[in-house]
Amino acid sequence: MNRKGCPDEYPISLIINGYEMAVFQLTKYDLDDWAYGYLFSEGFIQEASDIESVIINEEMGTINVALRTHFDEDQVFSKKKHYTAGCGRGVTFFSMTDVKNFDKVASSNSYPLSYLLKKRSEFAQNSSLYLETGGMHGACIVDETGNMTIREDIGRHNAVDKIIGHAIRNCLQPERLILLTTGRVSYEMLSKAAKFGFPIIGSRTAATKQAVQLAKYLNIEVIGYLRGKMATIYTSTGRVENDVNIELAAEMH
Structure with a gap:
């Protein structure tokens, strides 16, 4: 029988400007991409240049992000969290009502x-x-x-x-x-x-x-x-x- 290896997942804490936001179950590859993507997807940044630095410490299980923009932790943590379904459980701050306010997508490519x-x-x-x-x-x-x-x-x-x-x-x-x-x-x-x-x-x-x-x-x-x-x-x-x-x-x- 050809046995495959087990997939890895680790608890990793995302820290923004010194404030721990949440602990995520992640696979330890391309964590810098994940930090940029998650913060963009959740509306914390609008472009990559909004981030000053990303420091990953796999031993400690932390991703420390320094934002160039102001981070109002009280406003963020007062928002309702929506926990995502499936493996590698995550959290989103966007409800379906919020998503409906996104710009409609325009593309002529087929x-x-x-x-x-x-x-x-x-x-x-x-x-x-x-x-x-x-x-x-x-x-x-x-x-x-x-x-x-x-x-x-x-x-x-x-x-x-x-x-x-x-x-x-x-x-x-x-x-x-x-x-x-x-x-x-x-x-x-x-x-x-x-x-x-x-x-x-x-x-x-x-x-x-x-x-x-x-x-x-x-x-x-x-x-x-x-x-x-x-x-x-x-x-x-x-x-x-x-x-x-x-x-x-x-x-x-």
Whole structure:
């Protein structure tokens, strides 16, 4: 029997300007990307330059972030926290009502469904931690030239934060990117994608009803069950062309 190694997760404390914000279960790869991505996704920063420094101490299990902008801890900690579902449990400060106030996504780029299926397959083949352990989530961005960048973590939302962190640190333009994920597209996953401005989200599994409703409102294309020659198009913005002779599930209402 070919046994895989166990996936790793560690409790890591996020400290902002000296204040401990929360303890997260994370995989110890690309933690700097995670810090940038999480703080952007949750509205603490607007761009990478808002962060002065990130100091990671794996032995102590801490990520110390110094912000250039003012951090009002009383205002932050008075906001209601929404705990995310799934492995690598996290926390978001955005409710569905908050997400509806995000800017609607604008992008004229379109792609054949066959292209998304091909990239989803390449994503799976190049997810090294998943191949090693069989128990990791991944997030991937595909640019206009087809280049892929992958980040992995025990938590699906952590993996998405890591890839967003990579994108903002490298000044990538969201309207030119596709986001692929191994995890369920829930409302908090949709909110992270919407905050950055991804026009297309593709997943190997399902999207929740709440996520689909938000995606329609924010003009985001969501494609689920990208596996082999399978796909479910949950929303229709005209950005994905069904060029594959397969039956697509009806839209979720």
